[in-house]
Amino acid sequence: MKNFALLCFLFIVIASSEVRFCRADASPDAVLDTDGKKLRAGDQYYILSVYSRNSGGLSIGGIYGYEKCPINILPESYDYLDGLPATFSPVNPKKGVVRVSTDLNIEFEASTRCGISTVWKVGKFDQYLKQYFVTMGGTKGNPGRETIGNWFKVEKHGKNYKFVYCPTVCKYCKVMCKDVGLFYKNGRRIFALNDAPFPVMFKKVRT
Template identity: 25%
Template sequence: MKARTTTNVFAIFILFAFISIHLPSLATAELIDTDGNLIENDGSYYILPVFRGNGGGIGQTATGNETCPLTVVQQHSEVDNGLPIIISSPLKIRYLGEGIRLDLSFSFVPLCTPIPSKWTLVKGLLEGEGAAVKLTGFYENQVQGWFEIRKTLDVFKLSFCASSNNNCMDIGVKRDDEGNRLLVTTEDNPFVVVFKKARSSYSA
């Protein structure tokens, strides 16, 4: 009887360990858009800064020697919503919560980029230890991993988590020498954002 009880306890422990690894936490915060609606899995949204007056939404541009707009940037004008971004999770869920593994990709795909134009992180392009957010398929030194949306106080921020060590880094904004507002990893200045549902056009 004692051996059977020990076996049952061990089986329950394994079950809970499996659930904790493969399913999102039931306590995760809900993700809400600017209309107060839950953010949908595979939905299309503009990602906008919480604090207006210092740039607009998220778009893409060519930087450095790029001949294709591979770099993810914040738009200069605060009235520019940027491009619609598809926020998706491999989990079979309708709505997204905080800390869930996500893919981010532009719904508008230039002819020179792969379909879909997913975001990734690329090391070695910036001075210091930071890495830049780029489109996949063009850089050999891209980091394998996933994006997350995390809640800090009453606002949201973007993070990238590396598959190699599960280390998650906040995403911030850094100006390059050409004045572009690059999305990059940061240790102390995350880009806090809101999510606005994209309609049938790219207009505000």
């Protein structure tokens, strides 16, 4: 009887260990587009606001609206405008599916009149506005200390998604973790780091 009890105990311990092992190794959930399909690295998607009123897709602009080289990211003013297509590049280039809670680069498929890259990054702290803005001019790939500002994550937000800045590509770097939301200035809504997420969904670009 004692041997039987011991065997049962060992079976339970082994089974529990296997469950924990499987859960630890499980990949994060895939990010889904508006058709319910998995986002694929390198494919183009419109990043649309969940709030259809006065908010469309994402585009390029400036805080004041008259900058010679606007580098800020902001939603279109009308819901029928899809904005600029974007691509997502996970930190592991071999991964073909975009997953939640995974470091990635985001890049607009567009060109700027001042020739900077359209890869998203966190800009330097704006001393006047007391704010970190999400801007362009980042570099893609090369995870580490030098590129720490270029990595974002997609996280679940209710039935939709949100962007967060909380990179884990540098084990020894001290980073802040913030949602990517909107900062209001001069009647304009600009992407910035704050505690109020901007819910989004992803619509695949039809070719």
